[in-house]
Amino acid sequence: MANFTPSASWTWLTTNGRLALRYGAAPSELQVTPVSSMQHSMQHSVEAGSAFAFTLEHAEMFWTFWHALEPLQYAEQGRFAAAIDATACLCFLQQQGQKSWHFQTISNNFVPSCSDIVLLAGVDCSALALVLDASEHSSLVLLLANLTSLSGKLIAGGTPILLLNNRLQAWQPQPIRVSHLPKTA
Numbered sequence: 001m002a003n004f005t006p007s008a009s010w011t012w013l014t015t016n017g018r019l020a021l022r023y024g025a026a027p028s029e030l031q032v033t034p035v036s037s038m039q040h041s042m043q044h045s046v047e048a049g050s051a052f053a054f055t056l057e058h059a060e061m062f063w064t065f066w067h068a069l070e071p072l073q074y075a076e077q078g079r080f081a082a083a084i085d086a087t088a089c090l091c092f093l094q095q096q097g098q099k100s101w102h103f104q105t106i107s108n109n110f111v112p113s114c115s116d117i118v119l120l121a122g123v124d125c126s127a128l129a130l131v132l133d134a135s136e137h138s139s140l141v142l143l144l145a146n147l148t149s150l151s152g153k154l155i156a157g158g159t160p161i162l163l164l165n166n167r168l169q170a171w172q173p174q175p176i177r178v179s180h181l182p183k184t185a
Helices: 056-068 076-092
Strands: 011-015 018-022 030-036 051-053 117-121 126-134 138-143 160-164 168-170
Touching: 018 076, 030 076, 056 076, 076 126, 076 138, 117 138, 126 168
Parallel strands: none
Antiparallel strands: 011 018, 011 051, 018 030, 117 126, 117 168, 126 138, 138 160
């Protein structure tokens, strides 16, 4: 967990057209996010290779998303990647158009809250998503697994999507079932 604890040395930068977070000195300690340099908000625009600070506000968002993902029991690296991607999308992604037509209507009157885990239904299955920002009628979510849309397009996990709330359903963790083992002497 030590490498995944925000510090003053963490910095945002752009690499290969994507916003990334450098969280350590090793080349492998770079988390590339789904935010492209074209989507990157203008107030923080930087040239490739330049870096800017990972702020206290970013750290607070990171911890909010980190803790929201705990019930999914992801490995630390997976939870870290999702929490950083969510933070980057919320802070730097420019406003998107809705993509609701790609997904099934699965609820009525559902209004999620920021950092909720929700289900999103595609053509023949559903996938989990993390709510990044929610309003009365629509929500920006980060897809947590691959999902095939109603049009047959594969949408990769880690993709931010703006949807009407009727395309989302609250996710409830399944209780862990313990099988009863025979008693021994």
